[in-house]
Amino acid sequence: MSFRWLPASLLLSAGLLLLTALPNLSGAWREALTVAALGGVLLALYFARRIYARYEGMRQQIADLNEELETLNLELTRQQRRRLALIDGMPIPLLICDENATLCHANRVALEWFGFRHMTGKSLLALTFCYDLYLLLLKAARRQSTVSAEIAFSFPKERHTDATIWYLGEADSRHLFAIALVDKSELLRLEQVRRDFVANVSHEFRTPLASIRSLAETIHDDPDMPPETRRRFLSLIIQEADRLTRIADDLLTLTRAESMQPVKEVFELASLIQQAMQEMEAEAQRHQVSLHAELQPDLKLLANRDQILQVVLNLLSNAIRYNKPQGSVTVRSYAQDHQAVIEVADTGIGIPSEALPRIFERFYRVDKTRSREGGGTGLGLAIVKHIVESHGGTVEVESEYRVGSVFRVRLPMYADTPDRTAS
Numbered sequence: 445m446s447f448r449w450l451p452a453s454l455l456l457s458a459g460l461l462l463l464t465a466l467p468n469l470s471g472a473w474r475e476a477l478t479v480a481a482l483g484g485v486l487l488a489l490y491f492a493r494r495i496y497a498r499y500e501g502m503r504q505q506i507a508d509l510n511e512e513l514e515t516l517n518l519e520l521t522r523q524q525r526r527r528l529a530l531i532d533g534m535p536i537p538l539l540i541c542d543e544n545a546t547l548c549h550a551n552r553v554a555l556e557w558f559g560f561r562h563m564t565g566k567s568l569l570a571l572t573f574c575y576d577l578y579l580l581l582l583k584a585a586r587r588q589s590t591v592s593a594e595i596a597f598s599f600p601k602e603r604h605t606d607a608t609i610w611y612l613g614e615a616d617s618r619h620l621f622a623i624a625l626v627d628k629s630e631l632l633r634l635e636q637v638r639r640d641f642v643a644n645v646s647h648e649f650r651t652p653l654a655s656i657r658s659l660a661e662t663i664h665d666d667p668d669m670p671p672e673t674r675r676r677f678l679s680l681i682i683q684e685a686d687r688l689t690r691i692a693d694d695l696l697t698l699t700r701a702e703s704m705q706p707v708k709e710v711f712e713l714a715s716l717i718q719q720a721m722q723e724m725e726a727e728a729q730r731h732q733v734s735l736h737a738e739l740q741p742d743l744k745l746l747a748n749r750d751q752i753l754q755v756v757l758n759l760l761s762n763a764i765r766y767n768k769p770q771g772s773v774t775v776r777s778y779a780q781d782h783q784a785v786i787e788v789a790d791t792g793i794g795i796p797s798e799a800l801p802r803i804f805e806r807f808y809r810v811d812k813t814r815s816r817e818g819g820g821t822g823l824g825l826a827i828v829k830h831i832v833e834s835h836g837g838t839v840e841v842e843s844e845y846r847v848g849s850v851f852r853v854r855l856p857m858y859a860d861t862p863d864r865t866a867s
Contacts, residue, residue, distance in 0.1 A: 539623040540612070541568055543585040545578055548620060557625070559600045568623075573599040577607060577623070584609040584621055595625070604629045644807040648691055648822065652684035659684075687821075694823040697754065698806070701830040706748035710858055713777050713784055714739040716749060720756040721775065724764060733767045733790075735760075736774040743777055743784055744858035751831045752855075756786065758824040759851050763790035766849075779857055783837075786853040795843040803841065804829040828853075 531538050537554035541547055550563040563571055569578045576595050584591045590610040597603040605625045612620040659677045663669060669677075721735050728735050745752065756775070763773040767790050776787040795803060799810045807822035828851075832839045836856050843849035 534624075536627075537623075537625040539563075539568070539625075541581060541621050541623060542618040543621070545569060545581055547571065548618075554625075572597065580607060581609055581621060581623065584611060585619065588619065602629070603627050604632055641806060644822075645691075645695070648807060649688065652687045655684045656681050691821045691823070694821045694827060698823055698827050698830060701751065701827060701834055706751055706831075706834055708746050708748055710744055710746050711749050712741075713743045713745050713752075713786070714741050716753055717756055717775055717777055717786070720753055720760055723757065724760045727761070728764050728773070731764050731767060732769045732771075733764050734772045736772060738774065738776045740778045743779055745784055745855060746858045747835050747855060748831075751835075755828050755831050755853060756788070758828050759786075759788040759853075762824060763788050763792065763849070763851075766790070767792035782857055783854045784857045786855070787850055789848065789850040791848045794845040794847050795841070795849055796845050797843075800841060800843060804839070 531540070531549065532551045534551055535553060537557045538551045539547060539554055540549040545568040547563045547566050547568060550560075555561065555563060558571060560571065568581060569575065572578075574595060574597050576593070577597075580591055580593050580595065588611045590608065592606065592608045595605050595607040597605065605627050608624045608626075609621050612622055614620070659681050663674060663677055717737060717739055721737060725735065760773065760775070767773065771791040773791075774787075774789045776785075776789070778785050795810055802808045803810065804825045806826045809822050829839055832853055832855065838854050840852050840854075841849060842852070
């Protein structure tokens with residue numbers, strides 16, 4: 445029993461003892477003792493009430509303190525959850541490590557990036573196989589400040605990144621650091637593509653411009669040039685100017701295919717192919733090449749009609765230009781596996797196997813001399829590839845050198861077109 449209750453207990457005990465002694469007394473003593481006993485009991489109850497009230501106040505204070513602690517813990521939990529949600533919502537890989545390079549947390553992008561389901565509690569070096577990143581973390585740990593560097597990864601695939609590590613502070617006797625990785629591999633690739641593109645365009649423009657300048661200077665420096673020679677030189681200048689125009693037009697077409705979403709409409713593929721074959725008939729006759737068609741009549745596409753027409757025209761032009769005299773070109777269309785398939789097959793010179801992986805590159809030519817003499821710009825197949833891919837399709841080629849080639853385009857088929865598997 446607490447000593448705080450002692451006075452009240454003694455008074456109450458004394459009062460009770462007096463009350464038990466009353467039957468043995470008489471007269472004034474009985475009355476006096478009765479009053480004293482009742483006074484002791486009342487005084488005991490008074491002290492007990494005060495002590496109980498104080499106890500109740502302390503108990504309420506303790507309850508209020510517990511409630512505040514629970515609220516504080518709940519708020520800390522909410523803050524931690526918000527912090528983790530923010531980290532997990534970042535669109536770049538984000539890792540939390542301690543000064544010993546042990547992973548404390550990894551967001552969803554980081555897990556996908558490195559191909560792991562769990563990374564917490566494991567070594568940064570063992571997970572990333574990147575010693576440069578490990579050294580950068582040690583540098584940040586020594587300085588307890590933000591550090592950045594370009595870091596190359598070889599696992600799980602080659603990547604070039606900008607890595608930034610900053611000090612978060614101390615928690616549970618550990619110094620924590622955040623690691624953010626920004627993948628710039630695609631930017632570097634695009635920059636290389638841009639440099640190659642500029643170099644290729646400069647090269648493609650340089651040759652016809654040099655020819656035009658040379659022919660013009662010859663005409664300028666020889667006022668007595670025979671009219672027939674002058675007309676021939678002027679005709680060559682016009683041809684080179686036309687070549688520059690074709691290159692510029694193809695560059696614009698390629699740029700639109702790469703940068704703009706196609707405006708789509710529903711149309712019948714067979715009628716589009718027939719239109720393309722009619723437009724190419726004169727060129728086919730000049731090259732002594734016959735055109736044939738095997739078309740599914742009810743095949744429909746939801747696509748940009750002008751761009752798909754450009755695809756067929758480019759494939760037909762190549763099939764005619766790189767064919768043999770008395771050769772043939774056959775265009776087929778059919779539905780297969782919920783896709784519309786366009787095939788352009790020729791009996792031409794074919795493509796060497798070592799050149800096949802590069803034929804869709806800008807300005808790549810298998811036979812540079814023949815391509816330029818035939819008016820090719822080296823951009824036709826690049827245009828085909830980008831238009832087809834912008835429509836969610838694919839393009840592939842099969843070729844046997846000196847026998848012929850088959851270019852096959854697959855495009856998403858319009859919903860109500862019957863699917864007839866080609867034999």
